[in-house]
Amino acid sequence: MVSLHSYLILSAILFSIGTIGVLTRRNAIVIFMCVELMLNAVNLTFVAFSRYLGNVDGQIFVFFVMTVAACEAAVGLALMIAFFKNKESIDVEDVNLLKW
Amino acid sequence: METIAMPAINFAAIMPETILSVIAMALLLINVFVPSEQKAYLGYLSLIGIVVTFFTVIGGWGTPQEGFNGSVMQDNFALFFKGIFLVSAALSILISDQYMKREECNHGELYPLILLATCGMMLMASGTDLMTIFLGLELLSVSLYVLAGFQRDSLKSNEAGLKYFLLGAFSTGFLLYGMALIYGATGTTRIAAIASYVAQNSLAGSNLMLLIGMVLMAVGFSFKIAAAPFHMWTPDVYEGAPTPMTAFMSVGPKAAGFAAFVRVFVIALPTLRADWADLLWVLAVLTMTVGNITALYQKNIKRMLAYSSIAHAGYVLVGFVAGNAVGTAGIMFYMLSYAFMNIGAFAIIVLVGKKGEPNNNVEDYAGFGFKHPLLAVCMSIFLFSLAGIPPAAGFIGKFYLFSGAIQAGYIWLAIIGVLNSAASVYYYLRVMVFMYMKDPVEEFDWLKVSPAIALCLIIAVAGVLIPGIVPGYLLELAQKAVLL
Numbered sequence: 001m002v003s004l005h006s007y008l009i010l011s012a013i014l015f016s017i018g019t020i021g022v023l024t025r026r027n028a029i030v031i032f033m034c035v036e037l038m039l040n041a042v043n044l045t046f047v048a049f050s051r052y053l054g055n056v057d058g059q060i061f062v063f064f065v066m067t068v069a070a071c072e073a074a075v076g077l078a079l080m081i082a083f084f085k086n087k088e089s090i091d092v093e094d095v096n097l098l099k100w
Numbered sequence: 101m102e103t104i105a106m107p108a109i110n111f112a113a114i115m116p117e118t119i120l121s122v123i124a125m126a127l128l129l130i131n132v133f134v135p136s137e138q139k140a141y142l143g144y145l146s147l148i149g150i151v152v153t154f155f156t157v158i159g160g161w162g163t164p165q166e167g168f169n170g171s172v173m174q175d176n177f178a179l180f181f182k183g184i185f186l187v188s189a190a191l192s193i194l195i196s197d198q199y200m201k202r203e204e205c206n207h208g209e210l211y212p213l214i215l216l217a218t219c220g221m222m223l224m225a226s227g228t229d230l231m232t233i234f235l236g237l238e239l240l241s242v243s244l245y246v247l248a249g250f251q252r253d254s255l256k257s258n259e260a261g262l263k264y265f266l267l268g269a270f271s272t273g274f275l276l277y278g279m280a281l282i283y284g285a286t287g288t289t290r291i292a293a294i295a296s297y298v299a300q301n302s303l304a305g306s307n308l309m310l311l312i313g314m315v316l317m318a319v320g321f322s323f324k325i326a327a328a329p330f331h332m333w334t335p336d337v338y339e340g341a342p343t344p345m346t347a348f349m350s351v352g353p354k355a356a357g358f359a360a361f362v363r364v365f366v367i368a369l370p371t372l373r374a375d376w377a378d379l380l381w382v383l384a385v386l387t388m389t390v391g392n393i394t395a396l397y398q399k400n401i402k403r404m405l406a407y408s409s410i411a412h413a414g415y416v417l418v419g420f421v422a423g424n425a426v427g428t429a430g431i432m433f434y435m436l437s438y439a440f441m442n443i444g445a446f447a448i449i450v451l452v453g454k455k456g457e458p459n460n461n462v463e464d465y466a467g468f469g470f471k472h473p474l475l476a477v478c479m480s481i482f483l484f485s486l487a488g489i490p491p492a493a494g495f496i497g498k499f500y501l502f503s504g505a506i507q508a509g510y511i512w513l514a515i516i517g518v519l520n521s522a523a524s525v526y527y528y529l530r531v532m533v534f535m536y537m538k539d540p541v542e543e544f545d546w547l548k549v550s551p552a553i554a555l556c557l558i559i560a561v562a563g564v565l566i567p568g569i570v571p572g573y574l575l576e577l578a579q580k581a582v583l584l
Binding site: 008015018019022028031032035038039041042045046049052053055057058060061064065068071072075076078079080082083086087092095097 | 246249256258265266269277279280
């Protein structure tokens with residue numbers, strides 16, 4: 001029997017890994033994958049709570065999160081392609097025109 | 101025969117959203133058949149759609165509608181914000197056509213995207229379920245990522261879109277984690293049910309999960325309203341995005357962020373008020389100070405307005421912290437007048453630029469007042485209003501925000517706000533100094549005011565001056581829309 005706590009700790013760890021990845025990685029696609037990891041950590045939290053509370057709201061929320069993540073992926077990859085066409089790179093170090 | 105009970109849908113509660121999204125999808129189809137030099141007609145069609153929607157918003161005033169089993173609630177609070185979103189969308193569409201033609205990126209998808217973003221903002225303002233608010237926020241954000249990167253061939257626009265996307269998605273993660281923890285602590289996503297659960301089980305102050313959820317949600321919303329220290333994306337995105345879209349982005353999403361922020365925190369978590377008021381107090385002071393001090397050093401006028409928009413988010417947070425009727429009405433009045441003054445200022449920036457040369461530096465405005473006195477007067481009115489000098493609407497708005505804070509006992513917060521507001525006068529006046537006290541370098545002979553931009557400027561000047569001189573009517577409306 002796996003307790004609620006284990007799930008919550010696992011998802012907190014996954015969320016932290018995602019956050020650290022976003023902050024330290026330099027490749028835009030890897031950063032985006034880390035964001036997806038964060039969202040999936042949240043999904044795990046929702047499902048764990050939903051099961052624990054015996055209430056389906058959390059699972060419905062997960063469906064919406066997955067749909068939205070798919071939309072974001074479509075738009076985000078399109079933006080990266082547009083950037084790559086002009087700059088031939090998706091390294092965020094090269095995202096450097098706009099600075100103060 | 102058994103009948104299946106229909107769920108309580110009530111389309112009246114999402115009438116404005118329905119109309120706008122149907123028009124947006126129709127425009128996407130029509131767009132295929134419109135030749136590229138006539139895309140302006142799509143703009144006119146979307147304006148008609150916005151006007152129709154505006155009438156349904158006015159028609160719904162005073163009769164709250166609850167729909168979808170309690171997950172949307174179209175009350176006066178939502179309707180007032182919907183009015184702000186429609187005004188900002190309409191003004192941005194009016195300035196888009198000339199700019200997009202000049203930059204040769206006159207794609208018809210612009211207008212449906214603006215309408216869909218507006219639809220998302222409306223859902224955020226009327227959502228009474230964390231799920232609805234999340235969906236509205238994402239509909240808004242995904243459309244805005246595209247709009248920020250709309251000039252496909254311009255590297256700056258690409259960078260703006262990419263940055264906005266990465267940081268926006270990152271902040272969504274925090275917002276969602278906050279929502280998940282609050283769901284876990286209370287077992288529901290309906291914000292009214294959250295409030296009653298917290299009150300019944302007296303979770304406030306003792307439940308760590310609820311507290312962390314609240315903080316994470318505050319982080320997520322702060323990203324959207326560009327509050328310091330989560331504001332780093334703002335200047336870059338505002339500078340790189342196409343100017344009309346910057347105008348749209350600086351007003352609508354900020355207002356939508358505040359609408360959702362206020363509704364979630366005031367309705368769902370009133371019992372945690374002591375905790376979040378302290379948190380927002382710190383955020384407000386940081387946001388105002390960072391925004392204003394950094395704006396002092398900006399040479400690029402779009403970046404300057406970006407930092408000024410951060411500072412304005414700080415002023416509005418002051419009203420939020422106050423949390424009383426005066427402060428909340430102040431938020432709504434201020435966001436409406438901010439829509440007029442900021443989009444007006446961006447309309448002038450659109451006019452001063454020419455293809456390939458955006459002329460965004462303050463020096464480029466040297467002698468503008470002698471060459472185009474009427475436009476310079478408009479710009480001065482907008483800048484005076486942004487600085488909060490009477491008789492412009494910006495002054496009345498700030499007055500209400502700060503007096504709300506004083507009534508609620510946050511004297512120091514109001515003092516810091518007023519000091520910040522005084523410091524901000526420096527960088528707004530600097531533009532005017534260049535316009536009126538320097539000799540003209542350029543002839544500004546490329547400058548043509550299209551009828552659409554002229555209409556936008558007239559509406560914006562009227563929207564700044566009329567509520568500034570006779571604020572009574574609008575303030576009364578705002579006070580009727582307060583959530584308390």
